[in-house]
Amino acid sequence: MIDALGKALGPRLNGAALLSVMAGRTCEALSEAARLAGAEIPVLRAMPNTPSSVGAGISGLYASAAATPEQTSICHDLLFAVGDVVPVENENDLSVVTAISGSGPAYVFLLAELLEKAGQQHGLAPNVARRLARGTIYGAGRMLDDLPESAEDLRKAVTSPNGTTAAALAILMKPDAWPETVPKAIDAATKRADELAG
Numbered sequence: 760m761i762d763a764l765g766k767a768l769g770p771r772l773n774g775a776a777l778l779s780v781m782a783g784r785t786c787e788a789l790s791e792a793a794r795l796a797g798a799e800i801p802v803l804r805a806m807p808n809t810p811s812s813v814g815a816g817i818s819g820l821y822a823s824a825a826a827t828p829e830q831t832s833i834c835h836d837l838l839f840a841v842g843d844v845v846p847v848e849n850e851n852d853l854s855v856v857t858a859i860s861g862s863g864p865a866y867v868f869l870l871a872e873l874l875e876k877a878g879q880q881h882g883l884a885p886n887v888a889r890r891l892a893r894g895t896i897y898g899a900g901r902m903l904d905d906l907p908e909s910a911e912d913l914r915k916a917v918t919s920p921n922g923t924t925a926a927a928l929a930i931l932m933k934p935d936a937w938p939e940t941v942p943k944a945i946d947a948a949t950k951r952a953d954e955l956a957g
C-alpha cells in the first residue's frame with residue numbers, strides 16, 4: 760500500500776516530511792519507498808492510540824536524523840492536539856511503545872468486558888454491570904492522571920487488610936497470573952511490532 764501511495768504522491772512530496780503511524784514499518788523502509796517514488800523526504804514515526812479520538816491519546820514520536828527541528832515540532836503539535844506526546848530517541852523503542860500504549864487500550868477494554876461479565880454472572884443487570892465496570896476504569900484512570908502517588912501506592916490504598924480487594928488480588932497477583940501474563944503479552948506484542956518491520 761505504501762508503495763502504491765508513494766507512486767501516486769511521489770512528485771508532490773518534495774519539500775514535505777512524512778509522518779507515519781504504521782506499526783513496525785521503519786523510517787528506512789518508508790524513506791526507500793518515497794525515494795523509489797522520486798521524493799527525498801525525511802520520515803518521522805508516531806504510535807498514537809485510539810483514545811486520541813476523544814482527545815485523551817498518548818503517542819510515541821520518533822524523528823529520524825533527516826527531520827528538521829521545525830518538522831519535528833509540527834508533528835509533535837499535530838499529535839499533541841489529540842493528547843500527550845512522548846518523544847523517543849531510539850526508533851527500536853517504538854515496538855515496545857506500540858505494545859504498551861498503541862495496543863494498550865485493548866487490554867483495558869478487555870478488563871472492562873471481563874468485569875462487566877463477572878458482574879452479570881453475579882446477578883447484576885447488564886446496564887448496571889456495564890456502568891460499574893466503565894465507571895471504575897474511568898475513575899481509576901482519573902486518579903492515575905491527577906494524583907502524584909504511584910500506581911502501586913494507589914493499589915495499596917484500596918486494599919484494606921484482610922478485605923475484599925486482598926481476596927481478589929491474591930488471585931490476580933499469583934506469580935503465574937498477571938505478574939507473568941502481562942509481561943508475556945507485552946513481549947508478544949513487541950515481537951509482533953518488530954516482525955511488522957518486514
Ligand SMILES: NC(=O)C1=CN([C@@H]2O[C@H](COP(=O)(O)OP(=O)(O)OC[C@H]3O[C@@H](n4cnc5c(N)ncnc54)[C@H](O)[C@@H]3O)[C@@H](O)[C@H]2O)C=CC1
Pocket residue numbers: 760780781782783806807808809861
Ligand atoms: N488501530 C489502532 O489502534 C492503531 C493503528 N495504527 C496503525 O494504523 C494502521 C491501520 O490500522 P487499523 O486502522 O487498525 O487497521 P484497519 O484494518 O482497521 O483499517 C485499515 C483501513 O485501510 C483500508 N485499506 C487497506 N488497504 C487499502 C488500500 N490499498 N487503499 C486504501 N485503503 C486501504 C481498509 O479498507 C481499512 O479501512 C496500521 O498501520 C496500524 O499499525 C497505529 C496506531 C494505533
Ligand SMILES: O=C(O)[C@@H]1CCC=N1
Pocket residue numbers: 782857861862
Ligand atoms: O494492533 C495493531 O497492530 C495496531 C498497532 C497498535 C494498535 N493497533
